[in-house]
Structure formats: structure tokens, C-alpha cells
Amino acid sequence: GDSVTQMEGPVTLSEEAFLTINCTYTATGYPSLFWYVQYPGEGLQLLLKATKADDKGSNKGFEATYRKETTSFHLEKGSVQVSDSAVYFCALEGGSQGNLIFGKGTKLSVKP
Amino acid sequence: NAGVTQTPKFQVLKTGQSMTLQCAQDMNHEYMSWYRQDPGMGLRLIHYSVGAGITDQGEVPNGYNVSRSTTEDFPLRLLSAAPSQTSVYFCASSYGGTIYGYTFGSGTRLTVV
Numbered sequence: 001g002d003s004v005t006q007m008e009g010p011v012t013l014s015e016e017a018f019l020t021i022n023c024t025y026t027a028t029g030y031p032s033l034f035w036y037v038q039y040p041g042e043g044l045q046l047l048l049k050a051t052k053a054d055d056k057g058s059n060k061g062f063e064a065t066y067r068k069e070t071t072s073f074h075l076e077k078g079s080v081q082v083s084d085s086a087v088y089f090c091a092l093e094g095g096s097q098g099n100l101i102f103g104k105g106t107k108l109s110v111k112p
Numbered sequence: 113n114a115g116v117t118q119t120p121k122f123q124v125l126k127t128g129q130s131m132t133l134q135c136a137q138d139m140n141h142e143y144m145s146w147y148r149q150d151p152g153m154g155l156r157l158i159h160y161s162v163g164a165g166i167t168d169q170g171e172v173p174n175g176y177n178v179s180r181s182t183t184e185d186f187p188l189r190l191l192s193a194a195p196s197q198t199s200v201y202f203c204a205s206s207y208g209g210t211i212y213g214y215t216f217g218s219g220t221r222l223t224v225v
Binding site: 032034041042043044045046049051089091096099100101102103104105 | 116145150153154155156157160170180189202209210214216217218219
């Protein structure tokens with residue numbers, strides 16, 4: 001069945017460092033892909049999305065490009081801030097009903 | 113807008129007890145879902161609804177019931193709580209499904225002892 005694999009965390013970076021969180025997927029067809037973010041004590045928020053191959057989603061300085069050749073959707077940010085500390089979830093629209101299928105999440109901690 | 117409101121925020125149950133987790137949204141969203149979040153497991157879909165009167169099972173539905181009598185409300189019922197149901201539960205809603213993005217509530221942390 002459809003699935004999402006994310007890099008294991010936690011990830012600890014210094015402020016202004018470059019961030020990459022790897023995400024690969026297994027799915028039939030070409031599903032829409034998403035990154036959600038969960039700040040401490042809160043629910044998930046949609047960070048960005050891409051609906052077809054080669055699309056680039058972007059928001060708040062984060063970017064991810066839908067790569068069908070490598071079935072990947074890696075999240076990147078050029079310069080992280082302490083306020084980016086959160087858990088990041090990669091997800092796809094999949095399954096028999098087109099619901100969200102999540103990866104296990106990657107916890108990011110940014111130190112000043 | 114309040115968005116998606118979940119109550120209670122925290123709950124402790126004894127094994128065998130039943131309870132209802134409440135979820136309400138004020139955005140007139142048709143799609144609503146319940147997820148559970150467990151350490152190292154990500155979020156898993158329990159039940160979902162595509163409109164009032166319509167519900168369906170997700171990945172992990174056993175031990176849970178739902179109903180959708182109105183567009184606004186989507187309660188989750190635990191029939192006979194078990195320690196394996198200790199988790200954080202999130203309700204989410206969407207205007208038209210996955211592609212529009214889901215709005216999540218802030219969660220209910222449930223402990224079954």
C-alpha cells in the first residue's frame with residue numbers, strides 16, 4: 001500500500017544553518033504531496049504542498065520539490081530560526097479514499 | 113473563527129470505561145477526520161466523514177465509533193477503553209478533501225489506566 005518514509009530524528013541545528021529533511025514515498029500513480037508542521041502543544045498545520053511532478057511548494061522560507069524520478073519530496077530551508085523548532089510530517093494523498101497518509105515525523109530543534 | 117475545537121484537552125480513563133471525544137468546526141467544512149498520534153508512528157486515520165450522514169473507516173477503526181449528524185460536529189466514541197488506546201487524538205476538517213489542506217484541532221491527550 002501507499003506509504004511515506006521520513007528521515008529519523010531528532011535533528012538539531014544551530015540558528016541560520018541549512019535544513020534538509022528527507023522524504024520518500026511509495027504510491028500508485030502520482031499523488032499530491034504535503035508537508036505539515038506541528039509546533040509544541042498544537043495541532044498540525046499545512047506548511048506546503050505540490051500536486052504534480054516537478055511542482056515546487058514553498059511557504060515561510062521552506063521549499064520542497066515533487067520528484068517523481070526519485071519518488072521524493074525533501075523539505076529544505078536555507079536559514080533556520082529558533083522559531084522553526086517543531087515536528088515536521090511528510091504526507092501524501094493516498095489509499096483507497098484519497099486520505100492523508102503520514103510519515104512518522106521528524107523533530108527539529110534549532111539552538112540559538 | 114474558532115477553527116476546529118476539541119474537548120476535552122486531557123482525559124484519564126479506567127480500562128473498560130466509555131467516553132466521547134468532541135470535535136466541532138465552524139468553517140462549514142464537509143470533510144472531517146479523526147487521527148491518533150503515537151510516538152514513532154506518525155498519525156493514523158481512525159474514521160472520516162465526507163459530509164453529514166456519511167462516515168467510513170480509516171486505518172485503525174477498531175474500538176471506536178463515529179457519527180456525523182451535522183456538518184459542524186464529528187464526535188469520536190470509545191466503546192470500552194483499553195490501555196492500547198492511550199494516545200493523542202486529533203480531529204481535522206477540510207473544505208473539499210486532502211488537496212485543500214486540513215485544519216487540525218489542538219488535540220486530546222487520553223490516558224487509559
